[in-house]
Amino acid sequence: MKLSFIGASLLALATTTSATAAPVVSDLALGQSFQQYTGADPVGNGHVNTDNVLWFVDEAAVNNLKSWFIFFDPSDSQAVSATLVFDSPIVNVIIDRAGLVQTGNTYGVDIDHDGNFNDYQFPAAMGLEAAQDAVFWTPGSGTLQLSWTANGAGDHIRVLTAASSMAAALAVPEPASWGLAGVALAALVATRVRRRKA
Numbered sequence: 001m002k003l004s005f006i007g008a009s010l011l012a013l014a015t016t017t018s019a020t021a022a023p024v025v026s027d028l029a030l031g032q033s034f035q036q037y038t039g040a041d042p043v044g045n046g047h048v049n050t051d052n053v054l055w056f057v058d059e060a061a062v063n064n065l066k067s068w069f070i071f072f073d074p075s076d077s078q079a080v081s082a083t084l085v086f087d088s089p090i091v092n093v094i095i096d097r098a099g100l101v102q103t104g105n106t107y108g109v110d111i112d113h114d115g116n117f118n119d120y121q122f123p124a125a126m127g128l129e130a131a132q133d134a135v136f137w138t139p140g141s142g143t144l145q146l147s148w149t150a151n152g153a154g155d156h157i158r159v160l161t162a163a164s165s166m167a168a169a170l171a172v173p174e175p176a177s178w179g180l181a182g183v184a185l186a187a188l189v190a191t192r193v194r195r196r197k198a
Helices: 007-014 097-107 164-171 175-197
Strands: 024-026 032-038 051-063 065-072 078-085 091-094 134-137 144-150 155-162
Touching: 007 065, 051 097, 051 155, 065 078, 065 097, 091 097, 091 134, 091 144, 144 155
Parallel strands: 032 051
Antiparallel strands: 024 078, 051 065, 065 155, 078 144, 091 155, 134 144
């Protein structure tokens, strides 16, 4: 599935905490790595300039949604392909500048912990270039695939996953499943009762 944009209604949600683990990466080219970004250079303005590193920022959890900012910002044009596996289902992925700016106030964090919320400078350069960057994910899955060629300010997305309580709720069987389980249990009990009478 190609990515979709999350609506403005999320901006009003209250912040909560989450114990969600960092995503795990596979399929990176030899010499490339996946690391948490905690640096002082703002993301989105092309100043990180680190070759062969796909970065993630552990962002806020808001009303059962956990945010991860994923970006690639090499010093020159460079490609990266990877599969990211999250420990909770992916609910939405924001890939365009407008969506990243709109959700930044809700999910963005003080990355370098200096007390100033200035870690997402020049948001006009954020997002993906449609012609050369692709991201694929399946709703309800925790797996995301990306294939990017970064130029200038780099490539950026925000991945929203189900936080702990929401993920647990998604794992609870639906009422129809409970009904089928009940029928199976009743049949098992009836079979045992018949055997005892025989």
